[in-house]
Structure formats: structure tokens, C-alpha cells
Amino acid sequence: MNYRHIYHAGNFADVFKHATLALIVRHLTLKDKSFCVLDTHAGVGAYDLGSEQALKTGEFRDGIGRVLASPECPPSLSPYLDVVRDLNPGTGGALRRYPGSPLLARALMRPCDRLVLAELHPEDAESLAALFRHDRRVSVQRMDGYAAVKAFLPPPERRGLILVDPPFEERDEAQRLADALKAVHRRFATGITMLWYPIKDRAPVAAFHDALEASGIRSLLIAELLIRADDDPGRLNGCGLALVNAPWTLPGALAGFLPFLCRTLGRDPGARWRVDRLVGE
Template sequence: MNYRHAYHAGNFADVVKHTLLTMVVSALKRKDKPFFALDTHAGIGSYNLEADEAQRTGEFKSGITRLLEAAAPPAALDPYLAAVRAANPAGGCTTYPGSPELVRGMLRETDRLALVELHPEDVEVLRRRYAADRRVGVHHMDGYVAVKGLLPPPERRGVVLIDPPFEVKNEHERLLSALRRIRRRWANAVTLVWYPIKGMEPIDRLYDALRTEAAAETLAVELMLRPPVDPFRLNGSGLVVVNPPWGLDRELADLLPWLTEVLAPDGGFYRLETLVSESDLRA
């Protein structure tokens, strides 16, 4: 529970993760029926980029700052950029909306959001921030416990974001266990799993396990700043998308080259791979 996202808010990994999250929520909103969103590692919801933590690392300067300064962003970025600008009505970007704030801003009256946070101070920040919004529930618990305790929801449609701090060695095993539990309890949920990429060995094991289980259509999305040859350095980040909305793979194929050029101009690269396809499920 020592991890504090305030040092990393708005960095390149946040940009990719939150872009994908807003794309998924936008897809859910194409239908009139309500949806439920579960954020298992919610943090504090919003971050001050002028605070000491963010200024000390300056990671946002090579993340959200670059994105806001880039010319002619693709339309797929519109929901994400609109949320960032709404959080900064005076212009610029001194406040960065985390996943709770991004999703809350996209909710309709009938949609719901559950925010789960284990850190005792952070969960109190969330409770104060969203106390007046009846659509948002805040829960003080382990995010992996939440996928059992809060699922399935009454809504048939929705998204689960699993975004852990990776402070424990068995995080990938816990992720796989959580995915299995979500599949049993809410099989048609769109599930996003974020992870840092230092070396590729643990990532390849995760991908192999997902291919072997072949439980649902699954995409892998990576944006790399550099080749992952130094296992002690953050070389990139990735997301697994289980049950991706229709057309998401094509949108990402158009978007990722542009994002990579903006966020990783010095030798960066991306990867978009279907780990489990519809034909795999029929086999």
C-alpha cells in the first residue's frame, strides 16, 4: 500500500490506459441500456500536476502535455481529451483526471460506477470527492476481493478496470485469478487489465496463459518507449482487453501509430495482437 500514483499521473502509460478506457465507455454508451463500471484500484480520482509529487518526477510532461500540444489528434481521442480539458477550464493541464473522474464524467443518469481502493487515506479522498453523486459508490477493500463481492451487478453490460500497483511478486497470478472469477460471475463484461512492461518474460507468460484458456475474445495492446532489454526500467506498458467492443481493434490499429509517434518519438513502438479470436473460441 506504499504506491502513490500522484508521482506518475498523466504519464505515457496513463495516456494509453485512459484513452482505451474512454473508448470502451464510449462504446458502451452507444446503446441506451445502463452499464456498470468497476474500478478495482481507484486511487484518489484526480491529481494536481503542480503538487510536489508530480513536479518531482515530471512524468506528465512526456505524457499528457505532449498529447495536448500535438496537432490534429485522431477522433478516437475526443472523449479523453474532452475530459482532460473539462478538468482544466482555464486551459493548460494542472489537474489530471484519473480513471474514476474520467468514467464518472461519462456516466448517464442510469449508469453506475463502483470505486475500490485499499489505501485508507486515498479511500477517504474518494468518499469526499464523490459523496454527492448517487451514481458512484466507494468501497474500502482489496480490488481482487471486489471482483467477487461486487459482481455480478444488476446491469448486464459494463466494464471492469484492473489497474494494480504491482507491488507484489505474484501480481500476474492474482490477475489471472481475477479474470477467471470475472468470467464466472459476469462473463460478458469488458475487462481491461493494465500492467507495466520492464522485461517480457512475465508478460509472455500472461499472454500464454490467456491463449491456453481461450475463454473470451482478448486483445493485447502495448506501447513501448524502448526495447525491453533492461528489466529494472519501465520500458513500456500494456493492456489486455477481454471482450473488446466491436470495432475496437480497428480503431486501435488507426490510433496506435499516431500515439506512438507523439509519446515515444525516440525509437518507441507499439504492438496490437489478438491473443484469442472468435475463431479460437469456436475451435
């Protein structure tokens, strides 16, 4: 396990994933019934952007840094950006901390809702546990995220979101992701599921979409953001989210901010975005 998210915290991929996550959690709070979020690959929960590692790549500057510097952020980014701003009070707009998916979800949830976090890296799991040690609505598990799907689903609340956001260090990660979707669906068919995947060149993405289609699961939405043309297998040119049971308002909200992210974060004329149903209802 070599991957450490601190090098990438707040980059374009985090902005897209976290802005979408914020919309879904906000949607879940609209109903007067508690819910559970399971984050299977949680990371450390919050990131110090002044750390040596974050400054070494500086990826956040071309991600959340560019977004916050823009005078024209679309309203559908507000649930996400409000949390980022609240985490950086009194800095005059400078960024010191960045919320990972756990802190973002927690900030938007209500006292009656629950958050279950799985993280396998021993140091990261320890940092995550320390971050939430006083919060009884958050359970931190040092374990394999795919095993967490089997251990914690379905949640007693019977409402919720499962985020599966692996580091893609393993060659078979895309297949494991497609298998995880099936495992989630078998246990909790009504849950909202969000899978993150990288886009380098197109062939592996097409194979992943084929595997998702072959799962037989309905109501599958694909959202992608490319900051460059997807023709170089050696670098992260974009990323995608595969969503099952997404709120009906989500495609419109994504279409509200993706053109802005594409303009603001795009690096060459190959930058583009899409929101499409891979499989219908």
C-alpha cells in the same frame, strides 16, 4: 502499500490506458440500457499536477503534456482529451488537474449508469470518497480490488466494464491478474474486462500472456505501447492492456491513435505498438 499514483498521473501509461477506457465507456453509452463500471484499483480519482509529488517526477509532461501540445491529435483520442480539457478550463492550455480512471469514467457515463470503485489505501480511499460524496451513482469501497470482483459481480445491469489496474508492487501480481480475469469471467462472462500490465523486459510479459491463454477465455485482445525497447528489467519501457469482450470497433480505434502515441511519446527507436487477438472468438 507504498505505491502512490500521484507520482505517475498523466504519464504515457495513463494516456494509453485512459484513452482506451474512454472509448469503451463511450461505446457502452451507445445502447439505451444502463451499465456498471467496476474499477478495482481506483486511486484517488483526480490528480493535482501542481502538487509536490507530481512535479517531483514531472512524468505528466512527457505523457499528456506532449499529447496536448501536438497539433495533430487523432479523432479517436477525442473522448479522452475532451474530459482532460474540461477539467482544465480557463488555463490557456496549461494542465492543473488530471482525471484518474474514476473521474474519466464518470464524466462519460450517463445519469442512469453506475460506478463502483475499490481502493485499499486508507488515505486514497478517503480522497476518493470525498471526490464523489455528492454523487449517488458512485459507490466508493475501501477494500481489496480482487475481493471487489467477488462482491460486486455480476452487476444487476448485466452490462458493463471491469477495469483491473493494480500497482504491480507484489511479485505475484501478474498471476493475481490472470486469476482475477478468471474470477470475472465466471461471474460475468459477457462483461468487458480490461487488465493493465507493465512492460519492462519481455519474459514476464510472455509468461503473463501464456497464463491468459491457459485460462481458456475466448475473445482476448492484446494492445501494447512501448516508448523504448523492452530490454531493461529496471524501468517501465511500455505497458499493455488485455481486453476480453472488447467492442468490435475497438481494434480499429486503437490502431487510429497508437501510431500517433508511439511517435509523440516514444523515446528511442525501440518504440512500437501492437493490437492483436491473443485468442479468437
